[in-house]
Amino acid sequence: MIGYNIQNKDSFAEQARYVFRQLARIIGVKMVEVFDLSDTQATIDAMFIYGGSIPEKKSEWPFIFIAQSRYDLNATLTPHDIGTIEAKRADMPQHILYLLSSEMAQLPRPLYIDRGTAHTKISWDQNCVFCAVDVISTCFYFLSLENERRATDRDHFRRFQRDYSPLGEEIYTYPVVDRYAVLLRQLLQLLLPRLFFNAAWPDNKTFAVALSHDVDRIQTWTMRKAKRALRASNSPYKNPVGRGFRLAQSLFSPENWLGNFNFISRLEQRHGATSTFFFISQHRHELDPTYKLSSPIIRQGIETLRKRGCDIGLHGTIPSATTNGLLELEKEDIEFLINDDIFGGRQHYLCYTDDTPQFWQNARLKYDSTLGFSYHTGYRCGTSFPFNLYDGARELPLIEIPLILMDTVLFLESKQFLSAADAWVVIEQHLEETKHNNGLLTINWHNSDLHPFDVYGYSQLYVKILQWTQENNGWLVSLNQVYEWWCSK
Numbered sequence: 001m002i003g004y005n006i007q008n009k010d011s012f013a014e015q016a017r018y019v020f021r022q023l024a025r026i027i028g029v030k031m032v033e034v035f036d037l038s039d040t041q042a043t044i045d046a047m048f049i050y051g052g053s054i055p056e057k058k059s060e061w062p063f064i065f066i067a068q069s070r071y072d073l074n075a076t077l078t079p080h081d082i083g084t085i086e087a088k089r090a091d092m093p094q095h096i097l098y099l100l101s102s103e104m105a106q107l108p109r110p111l112y113i114d115r116g117t118a119h120t121k122i123s124w125d126q127n128c129v130f131c132a133v134d135v136i137s138t139c140f141y142f143l144s145l146e147n148e149r150r151a152t153d154r155d156h157f158r159r160f161q162r163d164y165s166p167l168g169e170e171i172y173t174y175p176v177v178d179r180y181a182v183l184l185r186q187l188l189q190l191l192l193p194r195l196f197f198n199a200a201w202p203d204n205k206t207f208a209v210a211l212s213h214d215v216d217r218i219q220t221w222t223m224r225k226a227k228r229a230l231r232a233s234n235s236p237y238k239n240p241v242g243r244g245f246r247l248a249q250s251l252f253s254p255e256n257w258l259g260n261f262n263f264i265s266r267l268e269q270r271h272g273a274t275s276t277f278f279f280i281s282q283h284r285h286e287l288d289p290t291y292k293l294s295s296p297i298i299r300q301g302i303e304t305l306r307k308r309g310c311d312i313g314l315h316g317t318i319p320s321a322t323t324n325g326l327l328e329l330e331k332e333d334i335e336f337l338i339n340d341d342i343f344g345g346r347q348h349y350l351c352y353t354d355d356t357p358q359f360w361q362n363a364r365l366k367y368d369s370t371l372g373f374s375y376h377t378g379y380r381c382g383t384s385f386p387f388n389l390y391d392g393a394r395e396l397p398l399i400e401i402p403l404i405l406m407d408t409v410l411f412l413e414s415k416q417f418l419s420a421a422d423a424w425v426v427i428e429q430h431l432e433e434t435k436h437n438n439g440l441l442t443i444n445w446h447n448s449d450l451h452p453f454d455v456y457g458y459s460q461l462y463v464k465i466l467q468w469t470q471e472n473n474g475w476l477v478s479l480n481q482v483y484e485w486w487c488s489k
């Protein structure tokens, strides 16, 4: 058991407790708050001490002291204030950004130095570690979406986009919280080489890839998409006649017009995977999907998916993200159709405002997976792991399973129109990062980008993700399964 002691009980204590609770599950340890350091508890193996004064070295337990900074200073931060620490050892995360830190005395053995000043930021000796970087407030800044609250811009759908970030886009490139979790785990190991950590994922899997499909339309093709697929730069078929022929094959394939649910679930089954399909139940906005839940294609599709072990979730309409009460009705429609409970879902167009989590809670939904970027890949919450949302004032029971990667970001919506080969370079970076952190890569691959006659290579790209995950001991899993596993930790 790991204890944590928060020295300053007056300000930022609740926020620090929230961060320790989230980190405990990510690191894989049981954590308990210790209010008085002189109150010896035999069950404590090591302590995190968070505050302004370094405790006596002759502490009862090995400890990691994390210097607390003034969190309110975040409001004045600019991209120039972001620091980076660099590891002195090869077995620790090589670099991690930080937002706030203090100057403090250090121990004889340096572990991390500041990239700009070369000052030691983390060091250790015998049974203690000194950390001048305020890991807790940096994690809180990400997990509580503080950066979004500071941003003044919102798009037409009231969405936050990556380039509105007051601290610049770069902060979302890698999962800062996940790298700190790896670092803290390694610091604990340094102090207690025999400390037991709970498994990150079942069956000794190293990492997990959560598969989901937002069902926005049944058919594969639109005119715009066909035109783009026929561009030589986008296609694995370099001969224009070959490309045209392939497109014709695809256009005449009944599965491409009547739903790919059978094709997708079989494909996943072959790779030992399951996934979650998010369906919309109403058409409330001109950009909401237009299919009807009651149509035979959808009813049959859902039956096939459930038979193969896939989950059905809710794809919230655009107005349901900003109007209370709609999600509940939409959820009931799907529950009535499948005669089962819905656990979670994702908003169509990734619409999300400060009020949205409360609407999800009111609808008695247990997890949301909306928080990703519409036009970029990346770590909007600073983490790839599930975590409890924090609404600006308090921790919510609602779990967020952050969305990291969408097919459309790479191809359809992106300004880059990446070919499958170029898209793989981006995807592999995220897979490698996830594997290093024992993390979770949540993917949304629209059903309409998976089809038997693969003109632009994105079905093959999806297969490549499944294969890579299998070969690297990853868990290919649905979002419901992730949620259940996480709650069991």
Ligand SMILES: [Zn+2]
Residues within 6 Å of the ligand: 214, 215, 216, 315, 347, 348, 349
């Ligand atoms: Zn959608």
